Amino acid sequence: MGKLYTSRRDLLKGGAAAGIALAAPTIFPSSAWAGFTNEPTGGSVTLGFNVPQSGPYADEGADELRAYELAVEHLNGGGDGGLLSTFSSKALKGTGILGKKVEFVTGDTQTKSDAARASARSMIEKDGAIMVTGGSSSGVAVAVQALCQEAGIIFMAGLTHSNDTTGKDRRRNGFRHFFNSYMSGAALAPVLKNAYGAERNAYYLTADYNWGYTTEQAVREATEGIGWNTVEKVLTPLAATDFSSYIAPVLNSDADTLVLVHYGGNMVNSLTNAVQFGLRDRVVNGKDFQIVVPLYSRLMAKGAGANVKGIFGSTNWHWSLPDEGSKAFTKSFGTKYGFPPSQAAHTCYVQAMLYADAVERAGSFNPCAVVEALEGFEFDGMGNGPTLYRAEDHQCFKDVLVVKGKENPDNEFDLLEIVEVTPVDQVTYAPDHPQFAGGELGACNPGA
């Protein structure tokens, strides 16, 4: 036997020393990180999915969350791999991101900018999220984007359609894949001209908030460009549920087209009111009265039921698209959840993938490296054809869909039919276009 015995005194000494070593806390200023905010050090990396789980857009939020969970599954090599096989960049191998397993935390934005920021801050400060993504309204997107810029992490916007997200409120650390108001107007105008002619008197009912203003402006400028005349623009309160008093004056004007710049429940109610007032059966100036809805979603079409038949609108993506990417996504989403994905689900899934891919290509989670990898990135196979992440404003440029309510839907998901896929050139604008002016990306912020 060797000398394994230790005296009681030595044991005490050693124990005390070990105790002190364990108890002595390491103190460091939180700004003295060598790298960047929430640098992942272990074998996993945490993403923050900040979606509305309560409030008016809870349905969209639920669909977004499904898409994110699917994306995480695919990133970690589970499921059928989804869009990994069709994505033009082959950096992702289904082994997590940079070999780290992808984990996620979720939060509820409540579709309120305050709540969304609180939720995002807790993801950043408590859960150590390296990227935050999600949201289903522009107010929330803009608020969370600014927060992520300040905190020094990447924000991948979910469903946000207002020009401001990549316009006057653009940030270096924020990116948007979804299309915007300008693109809706630019895509809709030629289709409307073909369908309804160049001489129309349009009447606008606009939801009285930020998104309403930018969308109305975009559609108005685009349709005036094809020769339409704007009769009247009326703002309606966001909380309104009965639009009768706003529809009645339309009957007394000489307008022959009604543009409903409403989203979600607002649109469902205003369209239903308009149809009840017999607007669609009217003939004004020898023309059939028409209704246009600039931003469509399947959930809205479902809410409005038969009233949407034949009504034009624009959308970012639709599951019935025939390309490989769309088919792959619809298949893997459908297999997992039993119904086709919404456009909100699609944009969120793609955003998560694009982020992961950018990290992989950059070889680092550092936000500045990711920004560099995403700026000017061209890709394909994600469902909208060849797409460019423009460096000047972090907006994706891709084809935009013009859809209309299907006359004879086969099932409850098959409510919209694609009228035209507007090519990307037609919806591209200069980064300093007046509708987007006043914004600056600033510098990228890797955080403390």
Place this chain on the structure above:
Amino acid sequence: MFGLKQKDATLFLVVVAITALAPFLLNPFPENSELAQFNAGYPDLMQRFMIFGIFAIGFNILFGLTGYLSFGHAAFLGVGSYAGVWMLKLLSMNIIPAIIVSVVVAGVFSLIVGYISLRRSGIYFSILTLAFAQMSFALAYSVLTPITGGETGLQLALDDPRIFGVAQTADGSIPLTNFFGLEMRDGIEIAAGPWLFTLNVGYYLSAIVMLASFYVAIRIFRSPFGMMLKAVKSNQQRMNYTGINPKPYTLAAFVISGMYAGLAGGLMVAMDPLAGAERMQWTASGEVVLMTILGGAGTLVGPLLGAGVIKYFENIFSKINDNILYEWFSFMPGGLQDFFVTIIYPFIGKGWHLTLGIMFMLVVIFLPGGIVEGGKRLGRLFSRKKAEGGGSDATPAASPAE
């Protein structure tokens, strides 16, 4: 001590100690443990505890003392926030001018609202304040978009004028809010074994402001002015008959609580420079009523406790999703696991409102005095055991003063 009676001084010192140690007390679970989910010791939430504590303390001065139930206090918080962000945009990123202007603007606004609303009492007063708040919300959300940023909220931009500061830092980003150079985001992290504690500048600053407002509230409660307010609550008519006009007292209380709300709003933007219109919505006004009643209206620490409980639920419970639940019950066989998750899921995550609602009902039904009364009952339970046979009266009102 501090011009307070012994009992109040003790209470104040306890609150001081708890707020000072909060970063440690609120992080009782090691970083990597399953229970880390329930840690609340991160800067954002701790700041919120303090800020909403101030808001609720202020509300309690009006509601707890005079009994006037204002359903529109969020409007003052919102107005304060907007004023604060504008100061950050126009003057400098130092939070002091922002907070002062927030308090002043909220004070002036509450003077106007109070002057009109206080012409009525009871339910009519509540409805009037609610109407004012909803009006402010609607204005901020749409009509006043150029001033308030509308739906998007008012936030800082790279081209803000900022007369006494820089529009942007050298590397082209928006400067951070600071207190004479001390940035709100700054702080120290202490890693002790598996635990990680964050001592954040912003938190300690809000804590100091909260303690100051708490101290002022105690002084108001114990002052002759506070006595007058209590008289308003117990019998306003009798006051009128004795020749005292209660109006100036109630108006003063209203303005003071409005200024507290403005202070909370100013601090909120100092910690996170964005003001959203939702802050003024009636739900936000209702929240502060809940906080006060849950904690114990008319008590000193009640509102603080109520604010803490509600914010904890909002931020911690709402983040537990079904995946986490499945992990918790993973030791069970499949069917049983599904069963438990299905049962519990509606009450957590997005269903946190439901849990909060049930708790609120239980408190109102069984503990009309809120959490504070619960604490007192527990305390009495123990002291009665101790004082067995001592012959002391159980009702504190009848017990002789020390």
